[in-house]
Each structure stands twice: as C-alpha cells, then as structure tokens.
Amino acid sequence: MIPPATLAAFRFGYGPAPDGAGPGDAAGLLASLAETGPAARDDWDDRHALLRERRAARKDRRAQVAGAEARNRKINTAYRELRLRDHKIRLSAAVGAPVGFDQRLRAFWDDHFTIQAQDATLKLLLPHFHTQAIAPHITGRFRDMLRAASTHPAMLLYLDQTRSFGPNSRAGWQRGLGLNENLAREILELHTLGVDASYAQTDVREFAELLTGLHWDAEGFRFRPLRAEPGAETVLGQRYGGDDADLAPVLAALDDLAAHPDTARHLARKLVVHFIGAPAPADLVGAMAEAYLSADTSLMALYETMLQDKRAWAPAFAKVRQPFELIAAACRSAGFDAAQIMAQRPGVIARDLLNQQARMGQLPWRPDGPDGWAEDPETWITPVGLAARLRWAQDFSARHLGDHDPRAFLNSALGPRASAVLRSAVAGAESRRDGLTLVLASPEFNRR
Known part of the structure; x- marks a missing residue:
C-alpha cells in the first residue's frame, strides 16, 4: 500500500521532499499553490x-569595425552565462519547492504554450515568457494567461506574427506584405479549442486578420494600427472590430476562445493525460470542463475537480518521468537545495543538466514541434532512451552521490514505493555506485 503523500509526491511533484513531509490529499496540494515564493x-x-548589444556587435563585425571581435566575445560570454543562469533558476525551483505541484503546473503550462528556442533571440526571450506570461497565472484564470501568452514578444516572434500584415492595411500596401496565419492557427488548434474542434479555414484566416496589429519592440508588446487589417472580422460566428483598428477586439476574441466549451474540454483532457495518464476518462473531462466554465475559466477549478476524483489517487503509475523531471527528482532525493543548485558552476549545469537532457531525448526548450513534449511513455522508454537513462544514472551516481549509502538513498528517493525486489538488489549490489545506479535506473524511480 502506497501512502497518499508518497503517491502525491511522485504524481504531482518532483518526488518526496528531503524531510519526507508533504500533502496527501487534494486540499493539501491545492493549499500548497498559495505558498509559492515572490x-x-x-x-x-x-x-x-x-x-540589442548583440545585434550591434554582430553588425560591427560584419563591417570589420576595429575591436568588434573582442566586443562580440564579451557579449557572447554574457549571453551564455545568462542562458545557463536561466536553466539553473528553473532547476533550483523544481528541486527546492516544498511540495512541487506549483512547479509541475508551471512546466505543464510552459509546454502547453510551447515556444521552440530555435535561435539566439528566442533563447534570450523565452525565460521572460515563462516568468512573466505563464507563472503569474497558473492559479488564476486561463483567459488572463491566454492574453499574456498570445501577446508576448517571444510568441509573436516564434510564430512569425511580426511578419503578418493586413492585406488591406496601409503598412501592408506600402511594403507589399501580407498575412501570416501561424499565430491564429496555433491559438485555435493548440492553445484553445484543440485540433479536432469544429472550426474552419475561414475562421483561421479571419482570426489571423484580426491579429495583424500585434507587434513588439524595445518596450515590449505593442499594437500597431497601421499593420492591422481594417474592418470587422468574424470568428466562430462572432463579429469583432470595426472601422478603427485597436487591441480591444483582439482581447475580446481571446476571452471568448478561453471560455469556449471546446477549450474547456481540451485543457481538461491535457491535464488529466499529463498528471494521471491516457486515455482521459470522458466523465472526468466533462466534470472538469463544467467546473472551469462555471468559474469563469478558473484554472483552480480544473485542478480541484481533477484532484478530488479517486482516479487521481489510483496506485498505478502510468506516466514516465521526462528527462528534466528525472534529473530534478534525483537532485531532490540527494538532498540538494535551491541554493546549492544556484551555486553550481556553469560548466556543471551544462554537463549534468543540459547535455544529459539532450542525450535522453529532451533538448532543453526545443521540443520537436509547437505541440510540446510527447506525453506517452513509449516516446521516452525506447532502447536508445533506456540506454541513455542508464548512462545518466551511472554518471549521476559517480559525480553526485559518492558519499550516499545506497539503502538510505533508496529510502529518500522512493520510500514505500520501492519494491522488495529492488530493495534486495540494492542491498546486494557489488559496489556503492552500482547500488545507487540501480535506484536511479529502476522502474519505480522512472515512473510517476
């Protein structure tokens, strides 16, 4: 029998806290969301x-300006250090969270609004997107998160919204440029209604025309009326806008999409699959969607309904920890705290976090597509994936767990989840490192 607190630590967090304490019911998990830091x-x-500095320095280098090479090296160093610090902050938050449910939700919503860090600019802007567009809203209303995510410079850049002009706009005519439907399509297909929802290509195009004024500059998000398609647009049968282009109709359309029944079911289904497993029970999805719509797109209503269902507490562990989760859980089990993670040298973070994630199939902030990381276990548990996890377990044991007793580490990492077979194998391991590796490579540690 697995105690509810142990189950919750694995399914809804990054594993047990070092002191072993943690909530074991829906009320405790929900209460933990109010305990997040500043x-x-x-x-x-x-x-x-x-x-801006980086762009100017690269321009000077192309022009062969004196001192440009040294300036570029200095800026590139600052750029790399900031990127590694961003990753340290992310890992330290997961490792140091008292419960971890808040951090798991942040990761879920970061992935829901996936942005692939494909170039240097997006790598620089993506952490700002996570902390300013997503994190403040995980316990609020989805409509507010949708507004913030859809208008953030990183999203506008990633989905080429900066290249979208109203076909009949003044700027479009002057520059000979037209519509880009990427942002409109992804909002409808991935962020709100879902790919199987009942909308047509005409809805995508009209919505794309409605979004044409969205832009950004050094000050952040901006609405550019001269780029916007003039006149009203009709999306899902609803008319938005009029003679004067402004931001209000765009926000109204986003709010309506957030409150759409298809969006409610789409979000509910994704949450259930992520935390509990597939297939998501239709009755649970329906109950969550109804609670969400009744509470004016409240995300807490979604979480509460899911957590109060008995299937959220079933002892079967159907999910597989993704590589970042695996590394965070190992650090947590080893007793590291947030300050220790932040104190690590950049090279250690690159070697033991970023490189290991990539080897296990999760290139940091670079999922294969705009729909985010795969949820099915089969994607992660492959012959190649298992070999990479085993190598990681060996490396982590050698580099970070040398002083740990394997049996004590087994208890801190798995507690009552450890099977009798695993306990016997760890106790009988030929070396300390072998015993520690067995814990990290075990099905119990890799599944949630």
Missing part, C-alpha cells in the same frame, strides 16, 4: 539591452 523580477529591459 514573483520573478521583470527583467525585460536587461534582456532586450543584451539583445
């Missing part, structure tokens, strides 16, 4: 200044 400082000005 909001991250808005460092947009710092990031954009570095981005």
